[in-house]
Amino acid sequence: MHRWWKVGGLILLALLLVLIDRVCYQVTVPVTLEVRHQTLTVDVDGSGLKVGAIAAPRVLLLSNGSPVVHEYQIDGTDSTNNFTLNQSYFEQLASTLYYRFQAWMRDFGGTSVWRDVQIVQSQRVIRTIAQPTSTMSVPLPSAASFDVHLQLQRPETPRTIDVTMADHTTIHITLDRNDRYIRITRSPQNLMGGADIEVARAFFPQNPWPFAAMVVSFLARTCLWALAILVLVLLGDALSASLWHGVIGSWLTRLRRRKPELEGADVVLEDQKPGLIRRGWCGMTAAIHPVALLFLVASLIFVLWIALVEYHGEPHIYDASAYLFAAKTYAHGQLSAPLPPVPNLFPGPFVLQFDGKWFAQYPPGTALTLVPGIWLGVPWAVEPICGTLALLGCGLVLGRLYGRTVATLAIVLGTLSPFYSYLSASYLSHTIALLYLVWGWWALLRFMQGRRSRWNLYLAVVCFGLGALTRDLVGILWIFLVVIGCIVINQSRIRHNWRAWRRWITPALIVLGLACCFGAISVCYNLYLTHNALTSPRTLFYAPDRWGFGMGIGFYGQHTLAAGLINLDELLTSLATDLYGWPFYFTLAFIPLPFITGRARLVDWILLFCLITMAGAYIGYFYHGIYLGPRYLFETLPFLLGLTVRGILTLGSLGMKTGAMVSSYLGRLRQQPPASISVLWSLATVLLIVCLVACNLLYYLPRQAVVYRDYTGLPSGYKVDLNAIYHPKLHQAVVVTDDLYLYYLVLFPLNDPDLHSDVIYAMANDPTQYAQLRGAFPGRSIYQLNIDDNGSVHYTNVSPP
Template identity: 30%
Template sequence: MIEPVPSPPNAMPRGPRVPTGLLALGLALWALLMAAWVSTAVFDRLPHVEDEVAFLFQARTFAAGHVVAPAPPEPSSFSIPFVIVRDGMWFGKYPPGYPLVLALGVLIDQPWLFNPIAGAVAIVLLYRAGRTLYSPGTGLLAAALLALSPFFLLQAGSFMSHVAGLIWALALLLLFARARSTGALLPAVAAGAAVGMLFLSRPLTAVGVGLPFALLAAVDFITGATGRRRALALAAGFLPFVALLLAYNAYTTGSPVRFGYELWWEYDRIGFGPDIGPRGHDLARGILNTRYNLDALRHLLYGWPERLTLLPAGIAVAVAALALLWHAAPLRRYVALVRRWPPARGSAPWGWDLLLAASVVSLVVVHIAYWTPGQMYGPRYYFEATGALALLTARGLLHLAGALAWALRQARLPARWSRPLAAGAVLVPVVVLSVSGLATDGVREFRAYHDWYDINGDGLRRVEAARLEHALVFVDAGYWTAYAPFFAQNSPALDGDIIYALDRGPARNQALAAHFPDRAVYRYADGQVTAVGP
């Protein structure tokens, strides 16, 4: 009888015990320092795209203890994309989940540092997920792959929401596994809360990531009392976040099912039709966007030659599919297999491979229904799948090492030599490819995003050098990008030491200044700060 392919941990060389936990912490520290460097050297610790400006504005609002800010006087003097004035309210167009956690960075007056710290947390969670589902070596390899990823470091150095989304996706995986292995209901509730936070931050992403978990929970619900309790606990953790998002929408847009996206662009919705997107959206356009994003993912995920990027993950999925066919035939045993699948590490690890692969595919597929490819700092709509992809990549690489070790043993090489030789033959080239990819493609991407949209902190440093106090500064800006770094410094209540407004001409400027009669008035133009009046 042919035995199924052994799990990758058996391919790892046996030797002195490696402190994988400490190594994982070292990788997390590396990720923190590198992402902080990207935030500083590449992005000048500033938001560079409309999304980031809106996120930071809403985070400042939440940090001040408010759901929305009061509408500013003379709203055109504070006009910036994706920040909406409606019915006396001032707020960002995005759901509130990510700004709620970004507010932690605002509270320590270092919002730029939030995502680098979140990136380090994600590396630790990825290691824990690999250790829990497979083995410490698998978790460590997956964490190393992601920590060296140019895609990961770009996102972790930005103000975008995706690194926090990755944390929620990994927390869902870990807590879901804990609930299935222990039978305890609290981890199931917490898993529901994790996907709930993802839903509160990025609803479509939550659907894509969470759909395979939801389907498995549905199988649980219909196949036994234990599974039913677990599924209900998962729903109990998730549904309050759905209610919170609906309430937030009702408060800000006037309808529970209307998002702020539509207040800015009425066509900014999910689906297909002539009224979706600026030029309509159909399946062909969605598939074209998908191909565009997948090409970018293969280029940027690890910095490897593009044909190699997804190959190890594909090997892991193929082996898992063969293992499923081996264990589950005949067909009538599938339901029984799912009910006991997989309770602990080392018990049918291919089951987790298939769940991770399903989550990746689901995330890709649901975004076909969105009209824009959304690329910014890489194919960002797929970023929350990078943890699953890193785990599958590690699994595939260890499968290759196991197969090579088997071949060496067939050639009469002793096991004490075949295992380390096989591991080295596979993993050393991977390390070389990853490091060289970061040093070449990664550095090239970092340079490309330096001063992106011509946004940098030079103007802010010139204003700081002028040592203004209790001032109103009118910024001469021909386009929103010239105003963005200044707007990002404003308190949403317009009660900070310096208020930055757009220069709208003498009449409008005078009308705004009348609302702040106790402030000195200045104008910033062409790199110069000029006093206008008392």
């Protein structure tokens, strides 16, 4: 009876989720066009924009855009930030079964579509169009005054409404959620010619409900797919049990099988073998199966290949260029470099020129970690090694929280993750921050779970401090959540040892002192570079770059709750695409399974809370930061891996039980003794995971190799021969360009902070600037870098004869 109550509860949950999703689809962005005696006012999202005097409106044109252009496509490319989406590729792919399945799963046809068009004249609806076609012209009434009401469903890619007037001019009303604007332009047509003129502009969005509905819909659909997976596996295992019963069942009963560790248990790993290396190896293999270590080695080789071959060992984003610049500076034994001669010709992305100093805007943790790679001449190898160690740390932490099976599968999943692989090959701070944070977590768990050596506690503080020096606010939030979680998990041990609090006074003071040391390092770093202990270089570089809501925040001019929800929706969309390379909703669908089946433990709830808090915190930041996947969520990787594996194991356990029940029932029907079969795994679960991994290995990862081949960070249509740039046949030269993007993303990272390298790169485009460079660098020739449409690179000597 209890089992049937659970089945009924899951059915009710599915119905509730479907209802929630349907309700979310009804929450749209309303748009109203008010025509009053040849004047036009546009109301969008609560913002009234006055267009002013117009000729008589004649036609309303609605366009839903190309069906294959979306913010984030099934191969991880995007049309928002990196502009890597290849429209022609998807137009060819759109007819394939795999693309059509993903398009149906994500409901591509239901995003950014106009609906419920109403033309109202004298408070009377004279025409209604519930579902306009993809490109539809709607004749407008000839009356002096009327209104047009329409709804934008699930806004994603930019959408434009065109209103053509009697004088052949056109008003364009564009809504762009990613770039945060409503823009109205007027363009003359046919007879008049000329360029478009902007007549009104406003921040978008202000109303949070349509975008909250999109996030809720994403979560509801993820849970629905979790239920679908559950039903699929249960039916599959029931069918396999019925087919196999009596055929090979008697043979299987003769096999003695060890009961697998499906659920895991809190464990305390004690060193038992003499010798430091042997103790470490035994402790590691007790927590992680050696197969996972082989995956780690293979993953390290793959990530090193990405860094060296696909990325050419160079950074390709503003942040990464700044980190490498700082690392080169630190490698010379300096916190900042002296200002270059002719400073205005050497602008650096996120690099400041202040009070005679030249330095990056970021905390020092990432650059300090890169310094050994600079010294050894292999800076590109540092982060792949850090990523491998971070994954190993994730496994060891999950081994202490759950057990060996969870730890092993989590590492295997991590090594197969395109998100992990391609971000760990970059120069960004996320991999290094995760390395420090996860090993601090491991040391803290080790201390709390019985290894009470104070050195574990001190190691945890040092690692957490380095993590905070790498990703300051993110690191502090992460540390707070994990420390609270460790206290909750180990509260019984803490209560048991509370009476001996006096012997912990000295360690507590040491911990406080270590924490203060890291705080002092941050304060002194600020004081030296900005001359203000409380002003970070990042704030000095761009004060609006901060968390919060209101005016004057970020490069959009303001930040709202609605805009923050857009960030969250984009991050979740990118995560579901890029994390494992699986079809969209399958990626996160395993996470809800322990919770909706009533098998979640305290540790599961803590990891889920950490995941939700870390992801939700980015609602308060003005930018989504998506580059090489949702990089702001990289620090949540331990939570994602742990919860995914827990979902897989829960699914496998339920599938095995279903198969055993069916087998027992069939045995009773045939009046046979129940078969004591101990199955190692759920066949349906294994087949499902194999299919999902195959999607990654056969499509997603090979596609990533194509997308990031000779990667520059420039838009996909920008071709450039990187070999000619990275290996120029020039000596004692200054290479100049007037292309700021090319300079920031490709050329500036090639400079040393002291500007003593064989080839120096500068921003210049006129004879006066060339003369300044010749005066600053006597004896060097000046070459103008030119790039043809096909990507060919030419160096033109602009030095005087």
